[in-house]
Amino acid sequence: MMPLAAAFAVLVLCVPLPTRAASVQPLEIATKSGVQVFSVEMATTEEEKTQGLMHRKELADGKGMLFDFSPEQQISMWMKNTYISLDMIFIRADGRILRIAENTEPLSTKIISSGGLARGVLEVIAGTAQKYGIQPGDRVAHPLFNKR
Numbered sequence: 001m002m003p004l005a006a007a008f009a010v011l012v013l014c015v016p017l018p019t020r021a022a023s024v025q026p027l028e029i030a031t032k033s034g035v036q037v038f039s040v041e042m043a044t045t046e047e048e049k050t051q052g053l054m055h056r057k058e059l060a061d062g063k064g065m066l067f068d069f070s071p072e073q074q075i076s077m078w079m080k081n082t083y084i085s086l087d088m089i090f091i092r093a094d095g096r097i098l099r100i101a102e103n104t105e106p107l108s109t110k111i112i113s114s115g116g117l118a119r120g121v122l123e124v125i126a127g128t129a130q131k132y133g134i135q136p137g138d139r140v141a142h143p144l145f146n147k148r
Contacts, residue, residue: 027066027136028123028141029089029097036132040066040122040142054081055122061131064124068115068144075114075121079104085126092115095145098140100129120144 008113021113027038031046039112043049049067053059069075088101099115100117105113120140 001021003069008122025066025142027064029132030037030141031133031135033133035125036134038062038064038122038124039081040064043067047075052082052138053084053086055083057083059084059086059125061125064122064128064144065124065126066142066144067121068119069121070119070144072119073118074116075118077101077112077121079108079112082106084090084092085089086123087126087129087134087138089124089129090116090118091120091145092117093146095142097134097140099134099136100134102125 004082007068011127023042024039025042027040029036029038041064043052043065049069067075075090082104083106085106086104088129089097090099090101092098098118101112104112120142122140
């Protein structure tokens, strides 16, 4: 018979942990009111991009997830299995913000489009764009984007 502590350890090891992106990196957005710095999880693999922020119950201010959709392309996202409202910031290859989808609807399967060619999508907690004055045309500084 297995001791209770050993059985518990086996049980804990068998429970899958929520998938987290591989690395966390700094990202800056230069707005008219100044530079805002975010700590972003990178979603680069197909698995990470598919999982995104699904199943999370919270996302702190100043945190986010940056999706790498290289090369630049038309991007479509949705909020299926995502419990928190987000701002989705679509970013062109040159680092300029193309479009912002603010206050997305949790758990929705409605398609949210980039509205043009984008290389990345930054997902942050809803209200972030308004709070910091982030607008289309603002510049994003991160190694994913070319400095032109």
